[in-house]
Structure formats: structure tokens, C-alpha cells
Amino acid sequence: MKKKEEIKWTQFWDMHSGGGTKEEPYEKIYIEAPEAEAKVIFYNKFGHNPERFSCTCCGDDYSISESVSLEQASAYHRNCRYDEKAKGYVEEPNNKYGEKKLITIAEYSKQKDVLVVYAKDIKDSERVG
Numbered sequence: 001m002k003k004k005e006e007i008k009w010t011q012f013w014d015m016h017s018g019g020g021t022k023e024e025p026y027e028k029i030y031i032e033a034p035e036a037e038a039k040v041i042f043y044n045k046f047g048h049n050p051e052r053f054s055c056t057c058c059g060d061d062y063s064i065s066e067s068v069s070l071e072q073a074s075a076y077h078r079n080c081r082y083d084e085k086a087k088g089y090v091e092e093p094n095n096k097y098g099e100k101k102l103i104t105i106a107e108y109s110k111q112k113d114v115l116v117v118y119a120k121d122i123k124d125s126e127r128v129g
Contacts, residue, residue, distance in 0.1 A: 009073040010038030012050050013063040027113040030073055035066045037127060041117070044126040070116065071105060078103040 012029040024046055031038040042050045050062045067073035075082075075089030079099050083090045093102040109116045 007066040032119040040129040
């Protein structure tokens, strides 16, 4: 029996509810921690709850999801192809909508609207809340 892969990353995708990005200038924030812990870290880093609603008619501020790796967490935004057989993204361009280029993790992480928070960069005090 295959061992279930451990969740290691949580993505916070700004939904632009209320008409724009939130206080932080990032569209996507990736935190190397399972969702419950990542929400605490997010709150301690940014000073607000990632589950809040800035605008009740627009919905959640963030779409929050967990992944086993940063590669899987960011795959959709990097134009990776989803493989039904593998039940996950593969490091190949998704040509479904005409886009040909695959963005590497290194390129993607350098974008101004992306923040990647590695476990080694999280203070112990940011994990408590």
C-alpha cells in the first residue's frame, strides 16, 4: 500500500474580494506548513486572518489550499499540465489554452506578486497563536 504523501505547503491566493489585493502586495503566498499551522503563521506575519471577508458580497479574501510540494502548489500558476493518470501536475507546459511556456519555480518565486515562505525562515514565535 502506497504511503499517503504528507502536506507540506499551503497556498494563499488573493481573490481580490473588495476590488483589489489585500494589505500585502502579493497575489499568491506559499507557506511551507500544513494549512492549520500556515494560517497561524500568515496571521502572525501579516496581522490579519486569511479567512476573513473584506467584502461580504465578494466572498473570501483568499482561496486556501494545501499541497505536498511547492511545485504542486504553484503548478497551475506556472502553466504546468495536469495529468489525470498521475492525479497531479507535471512539469510540462499546459498547451490547452495556447500558452506554450512553462515557468520554473526559480522564475516564479522571483515575481513581485509571489511570496514563498520556507520553513527555515519562519520564526518560532510566528508558529504560535
